[in-house]
Amino acid sequence: MILDDNNDDDIHDDDGDNDDDYANWNEERPSCQLSGGFRFRAIKKLTGEDICEKEWRWSTLEIECMKGDGMTFITPASNTKCNPFTPFKNKKRLVCWAVWESNDFTFMIASDVSSKQPKYCLRFPKNLQGDFIVLVYFSAFCPTHVSGKALPEMEYYEFRMHRRDPNKCEDDDEGKCRSMFRTPDDCAKNRSYALHCPLSCKRCPVPVREELESKTCQFQEILIGNWRYYTKRHFDTEKVTVNITPAVATFSHLSHFECLDRDKMDRKYKMVSFFENGCAPRFTCVEFNRQTANVLQYRISASERLELPMDQLCTFRDDPEPQKDFIRSYQFRNLIRERGFMSSFMPAFCGLSGKIPFDGTVNGHNCSGMVSDWDENRCTAVGTFALTSNTCKELVLPMEFQCLSFISEEEVKQELVITRSLDGTNTYNCWILTDYMKLHSLPLGVRMFYRMPTAQCTLGVDIADMSDGISDAVLYLNYEEKKHECNPQVPVLTSRVTKIVTTNPDYVVHSNKSLIPQETAVDVESNQSKDTSGQSSPITDPHRTERPYKSVSKDSTSCISYSIEILTAIVFVAKALPGGLFGS
Template sequence: MKGEFTVLIYFSVICPDEQDGKPPSGIQYYELRMKQKDEERCEDDDEDRCKIIEVQGLCAKEQDASHCRRTCGLCQHTTSTRQRCYFDPKLHGKWVLYDIDRIEDVTIERKRAVFSAFGQYYCRETGTNENQYKAVSIFTNGCAPRYTCFEFSRTNNNLLQYRASRSLRHDKEMEEICTFHEDPYPLLDTYRSSYFKNLILSGIKFLWPSYCGIDSTIPFNGTYYGEMCDGTISDWDEDTCTTKGTLTLQSRTCSPLTAPLELQCLAYIMHDTEELQQILITRSMDGKNEFNCWIIKSYIDGGKWPWRVMFKMPTTQCTPIPDTHMDVHRQPRAEFYLGDKDKSKLCKPAQNPDSVIPGVKVTIKPYVGEKEVSTFTKEDQDLELTNTDDFKHEPRSSKNGCHTSVDRSYQLLGIISLCWMGL
């Protein structure tokens, strides 16, 4: 009959290689007569057996009712689960999951989400939470469908976050399916987790520079791949006097950072559930294209001003720091203690309007010839100084009676000559 086949299960690890598939004498085996199931049809697996189950009142048990859907009156319910839903267009695209044990391609289309290792999931239902979807995996090998809840969060152009629930054999309400936690050991958070996993948009040319969240140049000390390091981390551009979409790490005390390491910032996220914590997703620009998550965690000691630590995770997956102690492969590769009190924002004078006094033309040296810089009103000034001791001015007399002010923070860049005309 169409859809029927036979499976031989052997008690030995030695399988026969005869053409008819039959084992030689002396090898024990089970012979199972199987029938392929059509999930689009509501029918009983064994009509005679299902009649007995109905008489005995066993339809109330899920393990029996799932094999007797017609007899146990589940056909109408099954039809409702086949009602189509569609994944939000903002989720559509090709993505990449970077994790410890694999790099997995993910494609999300209108009707389905396809994970190259995790499987295919067809959208079946949406709930009150617009970011959650009940999806079903349908198999052609005789296995029953599995129902899984996915929750997505599209952070920006570069990043899509998701988490997956346990896959259940029996259909449940979304409130029951959509609970998120790790699998038992040894899988743990390989496929499912309580926290969101990060998917990176496929194709480097499609990635946009994003806010890094450092807003300055900050000294740090700590470890980088086991080496003790003192250095700086910066997303500050002295030429434009603004932040940029790349992060620069450099140090004179540890070999991996002797040459500055440039990182493209892909996403900066304020953590919703963890107070005083942010995450930063980066891509290395050294040709290796290494993708990582950085966890920026703040600590308050004795009610004092919080101090921050940056942890570089092995991949883009931001495993909670307490959980990394359970898996040596997920422990941070770097740990930087940030010296926020000594952070700085230096700007080149030609691009720094805050060094200009209203109504006064400024001549900046050294230049070939003289260069006039446009004046700004007081309202235009918005300079954030982190150490006012570095910005003291000492007036000196000049031959023409004007005053020359030396800005110590710009001694290497030139001397600013200010002349009040008519005084």
């Protein structure tokens, strides 16, 4: 929103229409576009008063040091009136609603973090070199006249500002710093003032960075690689990636992080981020959980300007609106391994282990049919499942999905299946398999199979709490009629039971005992391992190699045993014939 060049009180938007309704603003909020760390002093324009005149320490503004952070104004102390936004508090965070350029200026519309309406306009010069002036209006309407003059009744401030130089070391006030800090103990006892005296306290940015970088650690090898974050937000216009090297993790939608320390379980990592734009270093905790070769889970804490102990830093919670759980979250987020050229995903368990009839809705239409991850020819579960039906047009052609990860916990009556669609769109989704609903109980033997719109989901969620229409597949699976049908391959010539010794004992799919009096196994050339949580993962890829996937089949030992019996019978017959098998 802008005021015209004459600051007429006929307020209008960019299209010239009168509009005081904010319903059409983008609730997800754009980036503030500008970024960096700055020092400033605030002058109240209506009176010309330096509101922090009695304070020699400079105030700080940091913008988008971490993507999505918005703007944070930090004043030297909370017991002064230096903060024009909230007197007697030393921090104020704003989020951007709109950003545009006009003439030589960049305008930002902003609000408090939790506000549902914009409240401020900020005018920055396009050139942020040297000393410059930023005008802050306590209104969502921006005067566009080059003078920046506001309406008489409008409160606004002049911030006299300059960007902090990360390679330069200087005190806010050299004389006062020298008189206050004569020894290192003086700096340790008064950290709030020491932060403004880096030269006197020998805490200059470059040596501090070198000291931190000397303590760097290494990520677990199973975390290293390229990963994708799939979610339906305005950020999806970009390719959201997570790249992890031995010592650095780069989140394209957030920032880069260098490993400083890790806990005894090798799951939680203390990270540090450095910047060249004037932002102070940030300390962040990231927790990883490798589920399978295809899926890596993570959650990330809020970033702090001061280094905290691991137990204090590793506190996880959702961001306030509108970010919510997109970047920082209490629950884990799912990352999908990025496939290289001519590479494929590793096979993973789907969790159904049979053919199960369903009733429900597909794309909003009633539908009944069959969901199956069962191969009748090989008599075993496979790494894909299909939805088939003769009752609804949505499944005239079966829907097929490749399973990337099966996630479960004993204490939760739910499982998660992360999938990739096999219809050519390469859509990634999470399916929730549950027998619990808060509003009404499911019949005995029935479980709900619920497709989420993205690959993001978490255990313990109540389907009843979700918005209507969020899923395009809500299926009620009748486990009472689950089947394991098999097509016989060879006639059974002996009743001797051969004990199966699988090459991968943790990935055995138990068949329905009433139909098949034996076990079937997934034959994968790998050693089964567990993630750091102790939970057994069906398939892991600790060395990030693409081992050949033989097949999902009966264990080969039974075939070998059967072949030996045939050969033994042939030899016996040959010896019994006069003159041997071929005569003398």
